[in-house]
Amino acid sequence: MATLNISDIRKSYGANVILNGINIDLEHGDFLVLLGPSGCGKSTLLNMIAGLESIDSGEVSIADRVVNRVHPKDRDIAMVFQSYALYPNMTVGKNITFGMQRRKIPKAEQEKALSHVAGLLQIENLLDRRPAQLSGGQRQRVAMGRALVRDPHVFLFDEPLSNLDAKLRGEMRTEIKRLHQRLGATIVYVTHDQVEAMTLATQVAVMKAGEIQQYGPPQEIYAKPANMFVAGFIGAPAMNFIPATVTVDDAGGYGLIIQQSDARGGDICLSLKDYETSDLSRYLGHEVILGLRPEDISRYIQNGAAAPDDIFTCQVDVVEPTGADTLITISLGGKAVTARFPPKHAGTAGDEIVVHFNMIEASLFDAKTQDRI
Amino acid sequence: MIDVNYSAGRLSFSHVLGRGFIYGCLIFCAVIYMMPFLIMLSTSVRPLAEIKSGTIIAFPREITFDAWTKAWGEACIGTKCSGLSSHFWISLKVVIPSVLVTTILGVLNGYALTKWKFRGANLVFGLMLLGCFVPFQAILLPMAQTLGVFGISNTPFGLALVLTLYGIPFSTLFFRNYYVSIPDDLVKAATIDGAGFFSTLWYIIVPLSPPIIVVNIIWQFTNMWNDFLFGASFSNGDGQPVIVALNNMVNTTTGVKEYNVDFAASIIAALPTILVYVVAGKYFIRGLTAGSVKG
Numbered sequence: 226m227a228t229l230n231i232s233d234i235r236k237s238y239g240a241n242v243i244l245n246g247i248n249i250d251l252e253h254g255d256f257l258v259l260l261g262p263s264g265c266g267k268s269t270l271l272n273m274i275a276g277l278e279s280i281d282s283g284e285v286s287i288a289d290r291v292v293n294r295v296h297p298k299d300r301d302i303a304m305v306f307q308s309y310a311l312y313p314n315m316t317v318g319k320n321i322t323f324g325m326q327r328r329k330i331p332k333a334e335q336e337k338a339l340s341h342v343a344g345l346l347q348i349e350n351l352l353d354r355r356p357a358q359l360s361g362g363q364r365q366r367v368a369m370g371r372a373l374v375r376d377p378h379v380f381l382f383d384e385p386l387s388n389l390d391a392k393l394r395g396e397m398r399t400e401i402k403r404l405h406q407r408l409g410a411t412i413v414y415v416t417h418d419q420v421e422a423m424t425l426a427t428q429v430a431v432m433k434a435g436e437i438q439q440y441g442p443p444q445e446i447y448a449k450p451a452n453m454f455v456a457g458f459i460g461a462p463a464m465n466f467i468p469a470t471v472t473v474d475d476a477g478g479y480g481l482i483i484q485q486s487d488a489r490g491g492d493i494c495l496s497l498k499d500y501e502t503s504d505l506s507r508y509l510g511h512e513v514i515l516g517l518r519p520e521d522i523s524r525y526i527q528n529g530a531a532a533p534d535d536i537f538t539c540q541v542d543v544v545e546p547t548g549a550d551t552l553i554t555i556s557l558g559g560k561a562v563t564a565r566f567p568p569k570h571a572g573t574a575g576d577e578i579v580v581h582f583n584m585i586e587a588s589l590f591d592a593k594t595q596d597r598i
Numbered sequence: 599m600i601d602v603n604y605s606a607g608r609l610s611f612s613h614v615l616g617r618g619f620i621y622g623c624l625i626f627c628a629v630i631y632m633m634p635f636l637i638m639l640s641t642s643v644r645p646l647a648e649i650k651s652g653t654i655i656a657f658p659r660e661i662t663f664d665a666w667t668k669a670w671g672e673a674c675i676g677t678k679c680s681g682l683s684s685h686f687w688i689s690l691k692v693v694i695p696s697v698l699v700t701t702i703l704g705v706l707n708g709y710a711l712t713k714w715k716f717r718g719a720n721l722v723f724g725l726m727l728l729g730c731f732v733p734f735q736a737i738l739l740p741m742a743q744t745l746g747v748f749g750i751s752n753t754p755f756g757l758a759l760v761l762t763l764y765g766i767p768f769s770t771l772f773f774r775n776y777y778v779s780i781p782d783d784l785v786k787a788a789t790i791d792g793a794g795f796f797s798t799l800w801y802i803i804v805p806l807s808p809p810i811i812v813v814n815i816i817w818q819f820t821n822m823w824n825d826f827l828f829g830a831s832f833s834n835g836d837g838q839p840v841i842v843a844l845n846n847m848v849n850t851t852t853g854v855k856e857y858n859v860d861f862a863a864s865i866i867a868a869l870p871t872i873l874v875y876v877v878a879g880k881y882f883i884r885g886l887t888a889g890s891v892k893g
């Protein structure tokens with residue numbers, strides 16, 4: 226049974242197209258993260274699922290029921306707002322039970338649900354306070370409590386953590402993940418933070434300008450981004466984009482040439498024998514963009530065995546220790562390229578080092594369309 | 599907040615001098631501002647003979663409240679000599695319901711215009727704003743005709759209706775501007791929680807409104823109570839509100855000019871507005887600045 230199905234949703238304000246044909250299909254227990262830069266239409270989409278915003282065309286169904294014309298309160302959803310939207314005049318307890326009170330649920334049942342949720346979120350001692358007397362993290366919990374108490378078909382979260390400081394955000398992220406695992410609920414979660422997307426999601430929809438760029442499990446989006454926008458948006462530091470030319474060797478295997486302007490070692494040749502698209506004849510002699518994540522560039526240390534392919538010498542420009550890893554910047558094809566090394570491999574700026582490109586993890590993008598090849 | 603009484607370092611002579619100058623100016627201005635009222639107060643408790651024998655500006659040598667009782671119950675307005683009291687009650691009867699109705703309509707309008715934006719909401723608001731700028735003289739004749747058609751000319755109800763109508767634009771402006779600062783997310787959350795138009799208003803919006811309700815009540819009460827033009831135009835005889843009656847009383851000549859009675863009557867007529875401000879004034883100031891600063 227599809228828990229949430231969205232087909233070809235469109236929305237414009239006047240001549241401004243906000244959402245341009247969105248399709249989503251969620252099973253029970255899925256955690257979908259809508260990820261994209263601000264202004265790309267994530268909140269609009271979420272509000273349309275909630276019924277707070279009208280739908281120009283397309284269909285939203287929740288639990289196999291088309292809800293386009295169903296009032297928000299009857300859609301069996303609960304929502305957590307970025308601003309928390311706690312009712313300032315009500316105590317925490319009242320905030321959480323207000324929805325049940327409007328639905329005329331018996332008092333005893335309300336009390337039971339309230340104490341259950343308060344226990345779940347560890348806010349039992351806050352129930353008599355007003356929102357103004359709470360810290361940011363506590364407000365966040367109350368906002369989640371208000372949603373959890375409903376036990377709805379779908380939870381909607383609109384950037385719930387973006388008003389918290391970094392440490393608290395990390396803690397609440399873990400907490401949300403734990404809640405999801407424990408309750409097995411279906412969640413649609415909006416964020417512009419790719420770390421939240423990677424850590425929480427079972428499915429990620431990367432959005433840009435009202436369109437879904439890529440839809441899939443986070444690891445797949447990370448490893449095989451559908452285009453340069455997705456590749457650049459996910460991962461920090463971002464994926465390296467290196468201009469290169471496709472060639473073919475004597476044996477008929479494809480390779481890449483990166484032109485090095487400085488004298489050292491001349492042009493760099495990389496093998497594409499493991500690349501997922503085996504027929505690159507279309508691109509032969511043309512420029513493409515090689516996408517390689519910082520962790521797929523490592524330092525090659527001579528150890529007696531035969532040297533692997535795809536190694537070359539270069540100079541370290543900048544060394545940035547971050548604790549667990551050290552970020553190294555080298556210059557390649559006229560572009561700064563970032564690599565993530567274990568600190569003991571880092572060396573110092575100015576060192577000549579041999580690096581290895583793990584081409585199994587490489588992505589190739591069409592230089593014009595920016596789409597994955 | 600900056601503590602004005604704190605300044606780093608030694609209090610220098612020029613600093614003290616500057617402070618002294620500032621306070622001197624303030625006290626001087628306060629005295630000038632209060633002077634007319636103090637003179638009225640002192641004159642109202644002096645016997646008429648004392649006023650006539652000396653100057654009008656002087657401390658009372660003998661205090662009597664005769665002028666107050668006369669102004670309240672005996673002074674002549676036209677040919678009728680029963681003081682301001684009945685007119686005072688008429689004013690209350692006209693103003694209190696008008697203030698309540700404009701407040702309720704202001705809440706409803708402001709709420710609908712900000713939280714349930716319908717097509718053309720801004721146009722409607724613009725037109726209502728225009729109502730704030732209609733010169734009242736311009737609508738006297740058509741309004742008189744309208745009241746005539748409904749058969750409520752020269753009744754307290756008719757006067758209340760006019761005051762209410764012309765109070766609505768300002769109330770709408772107050773509440774609308776206050777409610778735009780209330781986050782829309784609250785209404786969205788309430789909608790999902792199952793609250794409709796009126797229950798969201800009642801459970802969420804109204805509890806957040808006391809500051810602006812106080813502002814609106816003070817503003818409307820003061821304006822309606824002090825209204826002279828509509829009162830003079832749309833009422834007569836026994837139905838006149840206290841401000842119009844006061845004017846007629848002062849202009850009713852019975853030979854001697856009774857300054858003490860006139861002044862006592864003026865203070866009586868002004869008392870309710872002063873009272874409203876004293877009771878609710880601190881909320882008034884708070885309400886006027888609410889929204890500009892996040893709480």
Ligand SMILES: Nc1ncnc2c1ncn2[C@@H]1O[C@H](COP(=O)(O)OP(=O)(O)O)[C@@H](O)[C@H]1O
Binds near residue numbers: 241
């Ligand atoms: N009521 C509205 N009228 C006109 N444009 C709007 C309205 N609401 C949102 N938009 C526009 O729609 C776009 C998407 O907004 P939103 O969904 O809030 O983006 P996101 O949540 O991804 O940051 C933005 O460019 C915004 O300016």
Ligand SMILES: [Mg+2]
Binds near residue numbers: 268
């Ligand atoms: Mg948003």
